[in-house]
Amino acid sequence: MRPSILDPLFAPITALDGVGPKVGGLIEKVVPADLGDRPARVGDLLFTLPHSVVDRRNRPAIVEAAQGAVVTLELRVDRHQPPPRGNRSVPYRVFAHDDTGEIALTFFHAHAAYLEKQLPVGEHVVVSGRMEWFNGRPSMVHPDHIAPLSGADSLPLVEPVYPLTAGLSGKVLRRAITQALSRVPSLPDWLDPAIVRKQNFPSFADALQRLHEPPDPLAVSPEGSAWRRLAYDEFLAGQLSLALTRANVRRLSGRPLKGDGKIEDAIHEALPYSLTGSQEFALAEINADLAEPERMLRLLQGDVGSGKTVVALLAMARAVEAGGQAALMAPTEILARQHFATIAPLAERVGLRIAILTGREKGRERTQTLAGLEDGSVDIVVGTHALFQDQVKFRDLVLVVVDEQHRFGVHQRLAITAKGNAPDMLVMTATPIPRTLVLTAFGDMDVSRLTEKPAGRRPIKTVTLPLDRIDDLVSRITDQIAEGQKVYWICPLVEDSDEIKVTSAEERFATLKHEFGASVGLVHGRMKGTEKDEAMRAFKEGETKVLVATTVIEVGVDVPDATIMVIEHAERFGLAQLHQLRGRVGRGDKPSSCVLLYKDPLGETAKRRLSVMRETEDGFLISEEDLKLRGEGELLGTRQSGTPGFQIARIEFHADLLDLARDDARLILARDPDLQGERGQALRVLLYLFGRDEAVRLLRAG
Ligand code: ADP
Ligand code: MG
Numbered sequence: 001m002r003p004s005i006l007d008p009l010f011a012p013i014t015a016l017d018g019v020g021p022k023v024g025g026l027i028e029k030v031v032p033a034d035l036g037d038r039p040a041r042v043g044d045l046l047f048t049l050p051h052s053v054v055d056r057r058n059r060p061a062i063v064e065a066a067q068g069a070v071v072t073l074e075l076r077v078d079r080h081q082p083p084p085r086g087n088r089s090v091p092y093r094v095f096a097h098d099d100t101g102e103i104a105l106t107f108f109h110a111h112a113a114y115l116e117k118q119l120p121v122g123e124h125v126v127v128s129g130r131m132e133w134f135n136g137r138p139s140m141v142h143p144d145h146i147a148p149l150s151g152a153d154s155l156p157l158v159e160p161v162y163p164l165t166a167g168l169s170g171k172v173l174r175r176a177i178t179q180a181l182s183r184v185p186s187l188p189d190w191l192d193p194a195i196v197r198k199q200n201f202p203s204f205a206d207a208l209q210r211l212h213e214p215p216d217p218l219a220v221s222p223e224g225s226a227w228r229r230l231a232y233d234e235f236l237a238g239q240l241s242l243a244l245t246r247a248n249v250r251r252l253s254g255r256p257l258k259g260d261g262k263i264e265d266a267i268h269e270a271l272p273y274s275l276t277g278s279q280e281f282a283l284a285e286i287n288a289d290l291a292e293p294e295r296m297l298r299l300l301q302g303d304v305g306s307g308k309t310v311v312a313l314l315a316m317a318r319a320v321e322a323g324g325q326a327a328l329m330a331p332t333e334i335l336a337r338q339h340f341a342t343i344a345p346l347a348e349r350v351g352l353r354i355a356i357l358t359g360r361e362k363g364r365e366r367t368q369t370l371a372g373l374e375d376g377s378v379d380i381v382v383g384t385h386a387l388f389q390d391q392v393k394f395r396d397l398v399l400v401v402v403d404e405q406h407r408f409g410v411h412q413r414l415a416i417t418a419k420g421n422a423p424d425m426l427v428m429t430a431t432p433i434p435r436t437l438v439l440t441a442f443g444d445m446d447v448s449r450l451t452e453k454p455a456g457r458r459p460i461k462t463v464t465l466p467l468d469r470i471d472d473l474v475s476r477i478t479d480q481i482a483e484g485q486k487v488y489w490i491c492p493l494v495e496d497s498d499e500i501k502v503t504s505a506e507e508r509f510a511t512l513k514h515e516f517g518a519s520v521g522l523v524h525g526r527m528k529g530t531e532k533d534e535a536m537r538a539f540k541e542g543e544t545k546v547l548v549a550t551t552v553i554e555v556g557v558d559v560p561d562a563t564i565m566v567i568e569h570a571e572r573f574g575l576a577q578l579h580q581l582r583g584r585v586g587r588g589d590k591p592s593s594c595v596l597l598y599k600d601p602l603g604e605t606a607k608r609r610l611s612v613m614r615e616t617e618d619g620f621l622i623s624e625e626d627l628k629l630r631g632e633g634e635l636l637g638t639r640q641s642g643t644p645g646f647q648i649a650r651i652e653f654h655a656d657l658l659d660l661a662r663d664d665a666r667l668i669l670a671r672d673p674d675l676q677g678e679r680g681q682a683l684r685v686l687l688y689l690f691g692r693d694e695a696v697r698l699l700r701a702g
Helices: 004-010 021-030 042-046 112-118 149-154 170-182 195-197 202-214 225-251 262-270 278-291 310-322 331-349 363-373 410-417 435-442 468-483 498-519 529-540 575-582 604-615 619-630 631-634 651-671 678-689
Strands: 053-056 072-080 092-098 100-109 125-131 132-134 137-141 145-148 156-160 297-302 325-329 354-357 379-383 397-403 424-429 445-452 461-467 486-490 520-523 546-549 564-568 592-598
Touching: 004 678, 021 170, 042 170, 053 604, 072 100, 072 112, 092 112, 100 202, 112 145, 112 546, 125 137, 125 149, 132 575, 137 325, 149 461, 170 202, 170 619, 195 225, 225 651, 225 678, 262 310, 262 331, 278 445, 297 310, 310 325, 310 331, 310 424, 325 331, 331 354, 331 379, 354 363, 410 424, 445 575, 445 604, 461 468, 461 604, 468 486, 468 498, 468 564, 468 592, 498 520, 498 546, 529 546, 575 619, 575 631, 592 604, 604 619, 651 678
Parallel strands: 100 137, 297 424, 297 445, 325 379, 325 397, 354 379, 397 424, 461 592, 486 546, 486 564, 520 546, 564 592
Antiparallel strands: 053 156, 072 092, 072 125, 092 100, 125 145, 132 137
């Protein structure tokens, strides 16, 4: 149960004055939380932090106020000069003065009555806005703030500026935030006083106050103590919840998985190649984990083409040798089928019984697979989300391998884990996630890295070509096909519209068919599963030589003899995606190439991206460049900006706090594993505050 002390922060924002459904809807677009389908709350609004301030502390006399400067002036109002009747293009002017001169306050399309009330003749007022000098005469067009001298305190001298969205004015947002601030309850502090002192943190409530009503511009800096305090709170909540989840995972302690190595040896023998050094090393790490009674939580990180699948297969073989079952989960059906297609022949040759389960398996086949999993006659299952379904039961699931993890949520990970008796977990990803992000996104996972590419790989030659030279490209490809090469042709990614994506792929398919006839195939996300399979099969077996595709082939597809990758409108793709796509070629021993077709003129970022692609094939370098070009947000496929999974903390500013929070969380749980003490109770409040309350449910008592 959520502590009732938090109720004011969990009230919907529409409870605030001036926030109806319309404004509420706009505010939901700017709050940093990933709302899903819940409404925004007062607390979300408070976590919407300013990105800068307007400094209005400059209070010069009129003659000292420089052109273009934002100033706050103290004036006496002299006279109003409305525009001549019927002439709306002339502004309404109000003249006022101080000891040094006169200024015209200028308003277009003004409401006279309103201005007469705001600026009564003879009154002393304070106005704030941008100075403009024109022909030696000072004016201020539409001052941002006007207040009577007696009410000058209400004028924000350091005014926070928030992220906005069309239709939402800063004024409306600020009014809502001011109200939200007044609702912040007094909360017990959950932080260790020693850390508070050392870091010079304000209290939670004071931190919010300083950020939303900054006394000076530095107060809103991410490096300032107020922001750091909230970032620390958020990190601590995250680290505590990960530590609790992990403790819970460990509590259901696994069991040692040891095999005699027979199946593994047979697989080694059946492979047409020998493992790379880093594959061997990763496998040794995995096998050591499996042999421990503690559960394995390991991330296998390796660039596209580094050969993660075979490592997974060998790990699964070990699990089966030890008498259990293993599951391999993929994020898409194509990928699941492909894993199945690569693994099945090898697996069957060495006597492993393997099945596939996706949304598409129906009827008898599905019933048989389900029965086989339940009675243990299926050793390994490859599948998609379908594996989460209730009807799926295992006799003894001991190892779960998850491919391309970041497409699955934490609760999905838990859901599949629940199907076994504390199964070991291996997560595979091609994203070279920096260490800090591994920590924030996955918690304390162990990491194995595949750092080498399989031997014999040739570099991929990457070239860029403007779209208007597409004819040259087509004629070159004609020759290459005649030589027996195979081509992927990826079609433009059109934002927000699956419909258009498909059309563009279909159109390209039609024009290329004109050139190449029956040797062109098409695969896109809207096709039926069986049609997709058929298109992939035809391409793999060489019935088609050119495969026009949308990004459905982005992850994991493996056709080793495809040697040419054409990416149309490459300027619309992100670096990570371009790299993933390019990784579909260069898998065999023939030289490969990648053609990035772009539309002129290129923006700066797009230009930089394409040149990075030309310069390097190193996934790690590329992801670093990617980080620089777009910030960390999207690296894990999450929000536009900020650090994935976080609303306030920003890894580029707060990495030191993350380490501190991790140690803090460990210490806290070592002393009070069920958060029962006084501080423990306060920490539960913290977990709710940052939406980490799923961890609270893992606590033994309440
Ligand atoms: P990824 O890490 O992108 O999932 P895959 O597992 O799909 O990579 O492997 C890419 C290709 O490399 C596959 O065709 C696979 O058979 C091949 N491969 C894997 N390991 C080796 C190796 N040690 N030597 C040669 N080829 C390998
Ligand atoms: Mg793969």
